[in-house]
Amino acid sequence: MPKRVPDHRTSRQQKLQRLLDKGIDPYPPRVTRTHPNADARDLFLRQVQSEQGESPTVTVAGRIIARRGMGKNTFIDLRDSTGKLQVQLRADLVGDAYPILRDLDVGDFIEASGPMIRTRTGEVTVEARSFNLLSKSIRPLPEKWHGLRDTEQRYRQRYLDLIANNDDIMPTFVQRSRIIEAVRSFMNARGFVEVDTPVLVPIAAGALARPFVTHHNALDQQLYMRIATELYLKRLIVGGFDKVYEIGRIFRNEGVDQDHNPEFTMMESYEAYADYTNVMSMVEEMVHHAAQTVFDSSTIQYEEHSIDLKPPWRRLPFCDAIKEYGGIDLTPYLQGEATTDDLIVEARQKGFDLAPGPVHQVYDKLLSQAVEPHLIQPTFIIDYPMAMSPLAKKKPGSPHLVERFECFVVGMELANAYTELNDPMEQRRRFEEQEEARRLFADEETDRTDEDFLLALEYGMPPTGGLGIGIDRLVMLLTGQTTIRDILLFPQMRTRD
């Protein structure tokens, strides 16, 4: 009868019990760390360099990520967020505590105190005189050499991904933080005020997207998660803020793929007395600033492309882009000399796959199929058909176009901006056209009329330049990641039964 070997968790719980029996608290409240790992190492290297003899005595702490035991001498690699540091535990130096090692595992947190030395192989090491358990782990870590590869488990248990693939994963998220910091400081330096507007809204307006629906019990009212911050920020412009921005989570009830997650982060900004050309300059400078600040470079590598972010960026009118890359002259369609159905027929002849739908959707599909894949270097597509842009002001001299741009890099939409429509009557007509399209096509991805916003506009909004920039897309671009899941710590996953 072979003896039963306990599973990993049981075996670790037995160790935990043995520690308790020895009077050791496996989850003590206090830590006596004197230095993060990187600081301890720097301190040692400085003192060695200055040749002042005495090696520093430190207390370091971290997770045990490897152990190499040789009887009465054990080496342990401790990791904290600043890096890895080797600790040596010798029976003759730690005395009675040495046998406790038997019940410590890879994955546990400990602290260790002692002088810093260099081992004979040259490794900077804390030669422990004492050590304490800080937290016992009762689950085994993923394999040390191959890490954690299973994509599903990496996203569902991101902490394991971070533990096992630390050197590859954590830097991206640190960079994400720095990019957002760079954007924020850029905006603040230009005199913008950061604000917060409601996430739960009575009308999901301001963008073309399906909202998440929820319900407020006390008010007994249906509410939506915001699909944009636009209309609230414009209310603030009406109220007299001249420069506002919000970096916030946006929710859109649509599919999940390599560059879409149902909740994502967008920055919107609104600047009174500015127009879309001012916003264009701001976007170029902002993205360039972020790349400079975080990566100290004006060019970034994205897959096989070397992307030059130095302003100014190419500016290409929408109709010219469709003509250049799609071979279609939009003039007759814009002027009403030909119908949307005619456009669909012509586009299909040119090899594009278009389904019947509202005209704004047809234009949008045409843009994404014909043009976007070609826009590798940063490009502003400007002057959109009015039907696509119910919140943008008409372009003078072009009755069917509006002052709008979208910015594309490596074929990916990065930003969207308008000279904002501030004529309340015109805005009402545009909303009505959207409602009409919704009725005709039963399309949920049209904009909705927000009466409260129209009321605000009637009090007068100054000429304003507005911007929405996808922070996740920006982070993908600058960090070279090709899937949004790799720049979101917890991407959306289907729950399992």
Next chain:
RNA sequence: GGGCCGUUAGCUCAGCUUGGUCAGAGCACCGGACUUUUAAUCCGGGUGUCCAGGGUUCGAAUCCCUGACGGCCCA
């Protein structure tokens, strides 16, 4: 929404084509040795709902069907 691929030990994977010593390897883990290691080493040990459910068969990780979850491509 459509197509393709994947799911086997804690982790990384083999085994599936051709059903039958097929429950396997490395790391981890368990027991033992070891006072300068770096994926430590040496000796011994396999710890498993082969994603789930159904079917075919004397016999299914393997073949068929359905489903779940994930990934890639397309829309």
